Structures are given as C-alpha cells and as structure tokens.
Amino acid sequence: MPYYRPIPRTDPARPTGALPLAGGWCWFDTVEVLDRDAPPRLIPATDLPSDALHRLTAPRAPIATLDMATPQIMGILNVTPDSFSDGGQHFDPEIALAHARQMAADGATILDVGGESTRPGAAPVPIEDEISRTAPVIAALRAGITTPISIDTRKTPVASAAHAAGANLINDVAGFTYDAALAPYAASHALPVCVMHAQGTPETMQADPRYDNVLLDVYDWLSDRIEALTALGIPRERIVTDPGIGFGKTIAHNLTLLQNLALFHSLGCPILLGASRKRFIGEISNTPHAADRMPGSLAVALGGVAQGVQILRVHDVAETRAARDLWRATLAAPRF
Template identity: 70%
Template sequence: MRSYYRPIPQSDPGRPDGALTLAGGWTWFDRAERITREGREIVAAKDIPSEVLERLTEPRAPIAGLGFDAPRLMGILNVTPDSFSDGGKFIAPEAALAQAQAMAEAADLIDVGGESTRPGALPVAPEDEIARTAPVIAAIRSRIDVPISIDTRKAAVAQAAIGAGARLVNDVAGFTYDPALAPYCAEAGLPVCVMHAQGDPQTMQDAPHYEDVLLDVYDFLEARIEALEALGIPRAHIIVDPGIGFGKTQAHNLALLARLGLFHALGCAVLLGASRKKFIGTIGGTPEASDRMPGSVAVALAGIAQGVQIIRAHDVPETRAAMRLWGAATTGAA
C-alpha cells in the first residue's frame, strides 16, 4: 500500500528548532500526515522518506522570471464571449489591453485565454482562438513589462502566443488534448502548467466520481509530470494545478482545498485557481459570479497558508491587497 506525505504547513512566528522550510517559501513544517487509501496518521517530519522530504524542502526554481520565495499572483484575462464570469467584457482588443494594464499594477503574471472552459462550453477552432489571443498578447508585450501565459489546449494556439510574446503554456487538459502541445513546449524550452480535469468542459460536471479525489488527482499529476519529463521538460519548469471546479463536486473541491499541501510532494510549484467558482457562490451566498470577490480572496489566502506559490484570480487588486495584509499580519512586519 503506497504512502503519501502531506506536510502540515505553519506560518506561526514561533517556529520550533528543527522545523523545515516548505519548498523554500514562507511556511514551515515539523509534522506531516501520512496518507494511504486505507487511512491517515500524523508523523514527525524526520519520518518522511528522504526522497519525499527532498522534494518538499527544495526551493522551487524561478519560472518565467518569477521566484517563489513569496506567493505570486496570476491575473486572468479572458478574451472570450462566453467565459462564466466575465465573458465578452474583454474580447475587444482595446478593452483587453486596458484590463491588462490595470492588472499589471498588482499581478506578477497575466494569463490570457481565448477558449472558455466553463461547464458545457464548446471547443473553439484554433484559428479563432489564435485571432482572439495572439494580437492581445502582442499588444500587452509592447506596452507592459509583465510575464504572460497562454491558457490553451492546442499546439497551434500556443505557438502563435509564444511568437507574440507569451512565456508559459497553461493547459487545463493536462497536456492530454492535443498530442502536439507537450512536444512543442519541450522543443521550445517552455515552462508549463499542467492541470487536472476529469472529462472535458462539455461533460466534466456530469456526476464526477473518484475513489479518493485527493489521491486520484495527485496520481494523475504525478503521471503527467513523468510524461512531460520524458519529453524533456524538467520538473523545475512544471507548475501543477489540482483543477478546482474541473470535473469536481463541491465536496471534491473542499477535500482538495483542505489538503492542498500534499501537492508540494510533487516537487513543483503549485497553482490554485478557485477564483469565482460556483462552490464559492454556493457557500458564500453569492449566486452572481461577479459578487464572489470576498469568497475568492478567502480561498486564496487559505491556499497561501498552505504554501501555494501561485494564485490565479479575476479580482487582482483586491487579492493583492489581501495577500499583503496576510503577510504583514503573519510576520508582524509590513
């Protein structure tokens, strides 16, 4: 029976002697939860196998020029007519550029997407996705000095985006949709973000089921990392995303959020993309996606408390302000 080790991250200033820094970041741990498919128990950090402990403690390498000694903020820029939260608002190039300029004041990275992945969304032809994203990326690069990622499942779209100035490929399909995408990223030496999703946007919310959502998602991401490494993409260039809301019920989302620290054992930077998702509206009593900023910020801070390196957010200035206050309140220094 395989054992998985979830560090129990702490940010308390009363750090005991012998505590270990998690992934070179802002949290520490001296205990872990040993998880199997049959049960869980708490163990001391010294009882974690050495190869797992090394991945938990090794500082994460910079990606797209961003270090991970502090949490980073990825702003969402949807240039689509039908995204669940802000579809149509930024599809015009001038509107997209204005939004990027506003986000750049607080975001470390801007994620540009031209295909909605909301539940029930239909695929977009590559040429249409390129027409939506590449000109916007080029315009942003000409005016704003901030790294850009392309949110796509398609090699042709990624290639056009990289040509326009993007520096990272973020695939919600975990590099399982287009067989040409991962080899292109490897050949081009690009960092990538690999996300877990059960099913595709059209079907993913049709009664999703897992034996153990936490371990099933971990196993999927581990397998995808190994596949990407086999193609020549170093683990240090891979970001992992457990895919909150993608083929998951509210109970699945909450189970993942409660134990996000497990994904640090993959040895990659971890991204949390929960912004404005349906479960936030359900729990927070905000049926309209545009009203979910407070709930989204609360979930983001819960992720940061578990050492998550990247927060993907719609409400960039508000999330940045909350991150600054969380850091100041936690460390006792502004």
C-alpha cells in the same frame, strides 16, 4: 503506496528543527501519512524518506522569472464572449488591453490570456478563432509591459502563435492530454508549463464527477503527467501543478482538495490555485452572480497561501494583492 502531506504552519514561533516548505514562507515539523488502504497517521517530518523530504523542502526554481519563494498573482484575461465569470466584458481587444494593463498595475505578476472558455458545457473554439483572439492582444501587451504572459490553451497552433507574440508559459487545462504535440512544443522551446487536472472535457465534466479518493486520485494523475512531461524533455523545474478546482468536481471534491492542498508539494513542483469566482464559492456563500464572489474568492486564496501555494490565479487582482500583503504583514510584524 504512502502519500506525504506536510502540516503547513506560518506561526512566527517556529520550533528548532522545523523545516521550510518548498523553500517558501511556510514551515512544517509534522507530516500526515496517507494510504488508500490504511488510516491516516502523523509522523515527525524527520522520519520521512530522504527523497520525500527533499521534494517537500527544496526551494522551487523560478517560473517565467517569477520567484516561487513568495506568493505570486496571476491575473485572468478572458478574451472570450462566454466565460463564466466575465463573459464578453474583455472580448473587445482594446478593452482587453486596458484591463490587462490595469491588472499589471494592480499587482499581477503574470497575466493569463485565454481565448476559449472552459466553463462547464462550453464547446471547443476553432483554432483560427482562438489565435485571432489571443495572439494580437499578447503582442500588443508585450510591446508595452515586461510582465510575464501565460497562454491558456489546449492547442499547439494557439500556443505557437502566442509564444511568437511574446507569451512565456503554457497553461493547459487538459494537462497536455488534448493535443499530443503541445508538450513536445513546450519542450523544444524551453517553455515552462502548468499542468492542470480535469475529469472529462468542459462539455461533460460537471455531469456526474466521481472518484475513488478525490485527493489521491488527483495527486496520482498529476504525478503521472509530470513523469510523462519530463520524459518528453520538460524538466520538473519548469512544471507547475494545478489540482483543477471546479473541473470535474463536486462541492465536496473541491473542499477536500482545498483542505489538503499541501499534499501537492510532495510532487516537487510549484502549485497554482485557480478557484476565483467559481460556482462552489457562490453556492457556499449564497452569491449566485460570479461578479459578487470576490470576498469568497479572497478567503479561498488566503487559505491557499497559508498552505504554501505559490501562484494564485484570480480575477480580482487589486483585492487579492491587498489581502495577500496584509496577511504577510501580520506574519512579519514585531511579536512584542
């Protein structure tokens, strides 16, 4: 089975016949054909099969009112005592609310609220605790801001309470495999979803992650999950994909995925990139403390935008917005 990775470009000198990538800011005229049993090869984009060409070029539908033709910023709000990057900093509800409002003011176009740490080695949180951490914060936010809100959970009761409080999207790090009732709930309430790849659970995922071919294995897994979700009544237009950087991956796995993010446009869904402050950034940039990894996180985020990634899930919202805006300004500047 061939896989098609568009070679994304953003240069203002765009040749005649170049095609838009997912209806966004990148263009392409060349595609790398990947196969498990043959060497990669390059072909003109016009040689693609019609169905593959459509998935690569078709504009993505809005997700939770967000325009997928421009890079969006998802601000992370961990209402937990033990998240890897900011554990405990926003566990107090009032502090969490103030931080979320500041992220919205700084340029977050969606807020991702989570009450269960999914750092390596983390244990599951009881449902009641997860609800008590997230639903009141979401309700208080919804009373004051119109910014879309995502609930970061694997569990139907948590998602239900969050939706009742005003959440607009379900973001499941288990790819809707942990709780069989969660996808049907999303379908019955017409909620958009983000399906993320992870190998193993947070407790075990970094023990010894292995793949035959990490890029194609993750792609196939996400493709299968999209088919399962559409069969349950969630249309492709309401599905976001996330390759799951750092979730059951080594440094080499993460770098391979980041190098080839454009492949995931072939799934026909928006792409979310969640690499902010993760351990591989610290190991490559020699920043052992997560709070010091903002520069490396910005580099990874801009690399994702250059490949057409539609949603950046980040801790450092103001800095990411500034980096994105400057990057876009250079593209829009008069050439001569």
